[in-house]
Amino acid sequence: MADFQTWEYKGYTFHKQVKKEALEYIENMEVFDDDIWLCTYPKSGTHWTLQILYLLQVDGDYEKMLEQGLGAKRLPPLELCIDKPDGSISYSYKKYEQLESPRLIGTHLPYDFLPRQVFEKMTKIIYVARNPKDTAVSMYHFFKPTMKKMMNVDVDWNQFFQIFMSKKSPFGTWTQNVLPFWKRRNDENILFLKFEDMKKDSLESIRKIAAFTGRSTSTEVLQNIVTNSSPEKTKKTMVVSDDADIQALSPGAFVRKGIIGDWKTHFTVAQSEQLDEVLQNDLKGTDLEMMFQ
Template sequence: MADKGGINKEVLKILEVAQGKSQDELLFTYKGVLFPSSTCSNETFEAMESFEAREDDVMLTAYPKCGSNWAVHLLKDMIHATYNKTPPGVIPLLEFGAPNKFEKLKEESSPRLIATHLNYDLIPKSCFKKKTKMLVVFRNPKDTAVSLFHFYNNNPMLPNYSSFDNFFPDFLSGKVMYGSYFDHAVEWNKYIDESRVLLLTFEQMKADLEVSIKKIAEFFGFPLTEEQVKNIANGASFKSMKEKSGETHGKFGPVIFRKGDVGDWKQYFSEDQNQQIDAKFEECLAGTKLGELLQYNIHCK
């Protein structure tokens, strides 16, 4: 059971930090990439370089608004079902919080749930040396753009955009937090066939959550029963997570859980924007395994 009071205190503390900042101060640049200054810092990034991964860490990586909160929810339930262990933290993002967090992580019993939005080249090197298994989640770029636009405008920790038309050029060029969606995708496509990587899409999870849970469980070695798979799937529907978001994420719940739809982009994209992102997809991902997995012609046309 989540510690509702602890979650609310944690969220309120972060929101207080954000409220004292101007729009320009809400983001900062580290190694050429924008990050939210209320949750990330240069000091934490520097401390993270000495983070000691474990072979049995359960790791999730996803570009923002591609389904990371959903996947974290699933992984927490799987770990609890398998080990009777409840991983701590609201969103266990490696890059969030104070530099001393890595000392605390050393003390946590295995398996630890580790999550990140970082691109491949910023993930701590120990994760690769230890061959830590990574679940990588992607979502079609058009729905990701719309979801990230709303996240910016509903989140006091991020600058606001007056319209989707103003947001779109920044998304396309990667001038948003965590950088370019397409840079992330191109990089992860290089590792799609590695045995330590399982790449799933938001759309696959929406189409058949039980099948996705079984794939994740097999990948991490969680011996789940059919009944456990069904129970985890029932508790992880978008409707269920949204209803419980006040308990699981405090005041931040409504910011994180908006619609969870596939195809919402059709309400926002102009013909010109469609053509621009179609061209970008063609340039970066056409003919790749990740491009095929994203089923662009089905979800983005």
């Protein structure tokens, strides 16, 4: 099985680019009252949702978003630590601390690893969940070129599927990340969204995000945001990011197809049934249902 160089901490699996000192610092970091925390399992619509949030700041005007440098403010996830060739480490949390308020903070951290002040101040959290089959395929296409470039290791889909299904997945299991947020979906400071619902009715989903973040606006503006947060426009925005770590982090696509059901081009019948069985067990009694096509 391919080695994703993971480590264990407090019952969770983390990628080697998440370090203990960063997790300990984040636990006690200062949180601002007007922060918006975007929490996701990797490859679940993170950058699409960021695009929507940035566009809401400029009434859906894509060119204005670029002119104001909002797209260029995109940073790697809060917890990420990039090892530099000179032996130094670039800590993403330090970059977020330098952002002016109001801050958009993106993270793949499990619920229990968020800063204490998030819970004390009831900071606004948007959580986006994507069905695990499409998530797995998107993660595969992101990590495959990364491992080839950084470790000269070729990973095929069958190898990656085994890792995704195991406790050695580089960001923990899908249910470990999703379920704690789902259980708190009715908290007033949490907006729980499903990627598939966002695709099926983008206008209504963006309306919910606007209302939650205090940026309720006209249907015309919301429709402009639907248009300007397309996968093509979001990919274009990612290109202009001025963060060196975003540019060098991975040759894999941060934004790929952005569709529902691409898992059917990769999963075998046996693999699909295996994941279905795991989900049936893990989601029993939770009322969480995901759309797969």
